[in-house]
Amino acid sequence: MSATRLQDVRFFEGARNVFIANSAFHVETTKPSGFDVLKHIIAPSAFHNSGECYDLPRCHPRTREALLRTLMSWVCEGLDRKAFVFWLNGSVGVGKSAIGRTIAEMCERERLLLSSFFFSRSDPTRNNAKLFVTTLAYQVALAVPPARRLIEQAFEDDPVIHTRSLEAQMMKLVIEPLKQAAAARIYIPPLIVVDGLDECVDRSMQCKILDIVHRASISLAAAGRRLIFLVGSRPEQEISLRFDSASLQDITICYTLGDSDDSDHDIRRFLDDGFSEIKKSHPLKSSLPSSWPNSDNINELVWRASGQFLYAHIVIDYTRNIRHRPIDRLSEVLALFVKQANNPFKDLDVLYTHILSSVENVDRVLEILGLHFAKFTSKGFAFSDIVHDRLGLDYEDVKLLFGDLSSVVDVVTTPERGSYTWKMNLQHASLEEFLTNQHRSRQFFVNVEPSVVEWVSWVLQNDLVDHPQHVDDLELAFRRLKSCKSQEFHNVLRDYHLGFLLSKPSLQACAPIGDLVYFTIAQIQMMAFKDSQLLYESQLRVFESQVQLVLGKLYSQPAYTPLLLNDFTTTAYDSTGAALCYMLGVGGTEILPDPLGLRLRWAESQQWLSFLSAFVCDPKRSLQFRVNADRLADAALALIQILSHPVSPTGLIARTLADCKKSLRNRAWITHRVRHTRLAPGKWFKWRFCDLCWKARTPKAGCHGYHEAVPTLAYRASPRSPLIILHSSSELLAYRLALTFLSDMLAEASRSTELIECCRECVFHPTSILFPRKAKIARRAMLKYLERMEAEERGWWLD
Structure with a gap:
């Protein structure tokens, strides 16, 4: 699980999931503004003037003058107005980032810079594309104030828009706000700087970014505004092939550094x-x-x-x-004499080799660097603590050790956690590439695996796992240790029970961790220890005992039963999670701990959900928490109550009907066709509502939100009353899921007097008209249950 996924989970837990399309009334909420949400899902270190980065590279005075003049001429439309992209490419160390940052600063002074994003392979917040569009959108909101409200509106319409595809994010958060600002004749700075594209670790995302760059520039050009991109990267194969495509080739200027x-x-x-x-x-x-x-x-x-x-x-x-x-x-x-052949970095490698050869205690230096390369997360544990605890070195000791490496490594003190600690900064990312490549570094090669073992052992022995990110780090670290044979690590796994992480209060309330702990334990059986299978089974037994405790404490509500039995997953896990909250009777800002992750059904957790399903059906493993016929009956009763009296729609409908006399004339979202629809008074009417374009009509294939359109309820109280439209994707999906689960629960439910009475007297809420087939199946399941109970009763009398 990535850091960005945990960030999505935390955002989801605090987000609102009720949307009301009726303009006749308004529900007061206390949710944060879209801009407040946006500023928490960006990568501040990706800005060209970020204060989080050390020793930002810039062009040396009186250098690159001709290229800088060319770039500024292009930005100011003095060079090829049809070129919307300038690809600045070159090998490592030629100064691409320095030029990109210098141009960004020059354009910022002239109000020509719209936004920037500087990728970095060593920074988890900017070595992927998760925060790329949101970071650009944040800067757009600052540079073009009228666009800020449109960006906020996008988050209000879809609070989890940052989890959509890059294309959808770019369209809603950047392109559409800029197009509307252009239509209002508002000044828009033209330049966006994207540097280090090759350092985005997902190569498919590199190509997607170039696709949205092309789409954004063409879309703004069609709106009469020039949006241009300065892209800096190494000329790697995927990037070069994409720039050679017909779509980008016609609008791109290519410039290779180091060739002149x-x-x-x-x-x-x-x-x-x-x-x-x-x-x-x-x-x-x-x-x-x-x-x-x-x-x-x-x-x-x-x-x-x-x-x-x-x-x-x-x-x-x-x-x-x-x-x-x-x-x-x-x-x-x-x-120094270069003896290597066929190595494009031979001079650089020889220089690094010489610098390291001058270090007095090079083995200890490489050991510290190994810990630095294996560090879990930049915002996790303090690096100085593990160096002190495992190696017995303080700041002064490390400063002396690295005295001869001051040209490439800087050791600085920094105030953290109320005391003075220190951190290490590599002034050039190429040093890590050199040291972790055995062919290049030879005797100075740094094997990161033992350092990962040091980290994991230190974290577990000191019981420092107190944040979901740390659990995620452990799972990733265990994946890297499949070939590990360290006896120390073996002893740590023998003495520390990972299953207890599931019951930690500090972890339970934050984010789902059950799947992470499960997958971490699963990695043990693939390690190179002789008794790895025994270690795995021992850890799994402890973990299952903790699952039992968590089930009894947090998941005793009957409505959880179908979630335990079903291992379904979905790509729209945020919407599904919100719907399951409503099904459980939780809405609005109320948050229930969900350490097992039953409400967020992402595809990566299917193996975990299958494990849970098998666990609760096995009486030998789940003991008193197994799902039996009695629990199925309780679950069916809870679902029938939801279907008869949904949590939120009932209140919304009552509130709406109280306001039926209010006129809905001149409402922009009501189309001509809806206003003139003839409905029998007092009848429900099925409609569709587009989440993205906010039009109450049946979306067509040409509508941007075609695939996101959801069912809607319409009601007319009398011939003279207006048409009332009720809409909430989370509520309706909750109702649909309850209908889906009911049949399975009733199929094996035991005898329950209350359940029998509910099945006989149940009248589904009018929302069921939106799901006629599922409602029919659910009613048929209720009849079969009543017939089975009557047959059992007759059999009892005959016996």
């Missing part, structure tokens, strides 16, 4: 300025001759850089170290 003499000229200027600064500020500046370094030295460094600013940057940082003589450090770099 300008790059060498700019790197030379950067080196000259860097060495001049060293001669002015280094403690040994008095011993540095004015002619140092000579032109041959600079030429050699420029040639080795091969257009990579990253190489030049590391050379300057390595040379300026105050603990060494700059002349000696530069001589060491120039003395």
Whole structure:
């Protein structure tokens, strides 16, 4: 489970799920505004001016001048007005991000920047596309204030719109608000910067992002406004093929960094300025001759850089170290001889190898770096704590160890959790790529698996799992340890029972964790231990005992029984979860703990739901909590009561009928056809209502919300009264699910006097007219149950 999925769960638990299409009345709520919701589902570190990122790269003064002028000319429509995309591509270290950030700052000063998103493989909030559109939309709302209300309205219409496809999000949160702002002749800054597209870990999403870039630019062009995208990435195969497609090729300018003499000229200027600064500020500046370094030295460094600013940057940082003589450090770099062949990063690898060779205690340094690479989450446990507890090192110790690595790694103190801790920043992402690639790093290779073992062992031994994100981290870590043979880790698993996580109060109230704990335990039987199966069975027994306790404490309500027996899943899990809340008698802001995740039926949890279904049907495992005929009877009775008196629709209908005399004339959402529909007084009428375009009509295939249209109730009290339309997707889906479950519950339900009486006297709520086939099946099941009870009674008398 990703961090973005947990964020979706927390948002769902606090969201409103009742929508009323009737304009004649209004239900007061206390839900937050759409903008308040939006600002909690963005990636702030993806902004070009984010304060969460360390040492943001920018173009060095007096470098990249020609390219920056070209880009600004393109933004200001002085260069190819038909080009809506500028693809800035190049290999690692050539300065793509620095150019993107510099252009973003220049355009921001000129009010030409609309939004930006800088991907990063090391940041879980921006190494995927989950928060891409919402982050853009947040910046659009700030840059174009009139669009803010439209974005808020999109969240009010669909509170879980951030879980929709990227295309749907882009259309509702960016394109449509901008098109309406354009129609009102409001100024819209033209530029959106998307950098590091290749660092989005899902390659299919890279292509989807380019598709929505194309769609957004074409849609705004049709509305008479120019929306342009500066896209920076490595020229990886998927991205290159998509840019070569006919749709993007016609609107794209491609520019490859490092292919021209300008790059060498700019790197030379950067080196000259860097060495001049060293001669002015280094403690040994008095011993540095004015002619140092000579032109041959600079030429050699420029040639080795091969257009990579990253190489030049590391050379300057390595040379300026105050603990060494700059002349000696530069001589060491120039003395390096590249022996590798067919390696595009050979010069960079040799430089990294030399820097690491100068470290005194390199094994301990690599051990710390391994823990850094294996860290679960940037907002999880404090990195300084595990280094202190497992390695016995404080900030001063680590600072000394990394003293010779200051050119590539920075160790800084930061106030966290009320005390002073420290963190580690890799100044170049290429260092991790180098160290975790054994072919490149050789003797400095960092195997991350032992570090993952260290993390997991430390977390479990100290019982630090107190947040759903930590459970998610454990599940991901166990997946990476399938080949683990560590005896220490074996002992930890023998002594720590993962099943107890299910009963932790701090975890139960936050988000569903049952499936995560179950899948974590399931990974144990695939590990390389000799007794992995015994370990797995021991952990599973404890877990099942905790499932029993949770069932008795939180899931004793009869309406939960059909959810335990059914392992159905759906892509619209948020809507289904809201509907199941109504079925359980919970609506509005009331939240029930759901650690087993019975109300959120996402496809990834089907294996877990199947396990639960088998568990509650097995009397040897679930004991007194097994689902028997008596529990099925209680569940059927609860469902019949829901079908006769739904939780929310009853109140809404009563409120609506009280307002029947209010006129609905001149209501924008009532179409001509609806206003002139002839209905018999006092009769219900079935209609359709589109969630997205908010039109009370039967949606057609051309409607944007065609697939999201849901059934609607219509009612006319008298010939002179207006047509009343009631709509709530969650309530109607709850009613439909109750109809669906009832037949299965009655099929094996035991004798219950109250249930027999309900089946005889039950009159379904008028909502049932929207589901005629399911209502017919449910009524037939009730008749069969009554016939079975009568047959049993006759048999008893005969006996």
